[in-house]
Amino acid sequence: AQKITQTQPGMFVQEKEAVTLDCTYDTSDPSYGLFWYKQPSSGEMIFLIYQGSYDQQNATEGRYSLNFQKARKSANLVISASQLGDSAMYFCAMRQGGSEKLVFGKGMKLTVNP
Amino acid sequence: DAGVTQSPTHLIKTRGQQVTLRCSPKSGHDTVSWYQQALGQGPQFIFQYYEEEERQRGNFPDRFSGHQFPNYSSELNVNALLLGDSALYLCASSLRGRSTNEKLFFGSGTQLSVL
Numbered sequence: 001a002q003k004i005t006q007t008q009p010g011m012f013v014q015e016k017e018a019v020t021l022d023c024t025y026d027t028s029d030p031s032y033g034l035f036w037y038k039q040p041s042s043g044e045m046i047f048l049i050y051q052g053s054y055d056q057q058n059a060t061e062g063r064y065s066l067n068f069q070k071a072r073k074s075a076n077l078v079i080s081a082s083q084l085g086d087s088a089m090y091f092c093a094m095r096q097g098g099s100e101k102l103v104f105g106k107g108m109k110l111t112v113n114p
Numbered sequence: 115d116a117g118v119t120q121s122p123t124h125l126i127k128t129r130g131q132q133v134t135l136r137c138s139p140k141s142g143h144d145t146v147s148w149y150q151q152a153l154g155q156g157p158q159f160i161f162q163y164y165e166e167e168e169r170q171r172g173n174f175p176d177r178f179s180g181h182q183f184p185n186y187s188s189e190l191n192v193n194a195l196l197l198g199d200s201a202l203y204l205c206a207s208s209l210r211g212r213s214t215n216e217k218l219f220f221g222s223g224t225q226l227s228v229l
Contacts, residue, residue, distance in 0.1 A: 004156075033213075033215050035217075037220075042222055043202055043204075043222045043223040043225075044220055044221065044222040044223070045157070045204060045206070045218075045220035046220075047217055047218070047219070050215050050217065052215055091156050091157075093156075095216070099170065100147065100159075100162045100169055100170040101147070101159035101162070101170060101172060102147075102149075102157075102159065102218060103159070104156030104157050104158070105156050106154070106155055106156050107155075107156050
């Protein structure tokens with residue numbers, strides 16, 4: 001069975017600093033994709049970054065990068081130069097090959113302080 | 115370019131009633147998925163519709179049903195509401211590519227409260 005674990009309930013970071021959000025996953029399928037979504041108080045889930053299980057390089061999207069360690073089954077999100085607007089809930093999610101569904105972790109709350 | 119739109123934004127029902135939630139996918143998308151997000155939890159997959167058929171279903175009872183229309187919009191119906199059905203219901207759309215990198219675009223959700 002596939003599972004996503006996010007153990008940090010909440011984190012605080014100063015504006016302009018970098019922050020790492022942890023995510024570990026469990027799957028027996030060699031083909032899978034990992035996603036990070038941001039959910040502000042408005043409720044909409046906003047796609048941030050994607051990493052495929054066969055991708056050789058870590059994914060990057062602007063200020064977001066994914067530290068993908070396949071052997072450790074971790075997919076940590078790194079946000080560089082935090083901004084006040086980054087304050088939100090962050091969810092790690094996985095899709096197995098051949099499946100339509102995303103399996104989400106419980107999420108973690110990031111607060112960026114001025 | 116309109117994103118995923120859901121209606122209504124908020125809904126209050128009583129136990130035993132039935133509810134219908136609506137979703138219009140992002141322009142150009144043909145696949146709609148529904149997720150339930152309980153307070154303090156991550157979203158859980160309910161089901162996905164493509165070509166007006168349910169393609170995959172999560173671990174939800176038959177009280178949860180859906181429909182997709184020829185214009186790709188979708189409805190989620192929940193019968194015999196329980197207090198535990200109170201949650202944020204998220205609709206997500208995508209362009210079906212049958213690959214792990216198929217990116218979902220989400221709406222802002224419908225907040226359902228069952229009293």
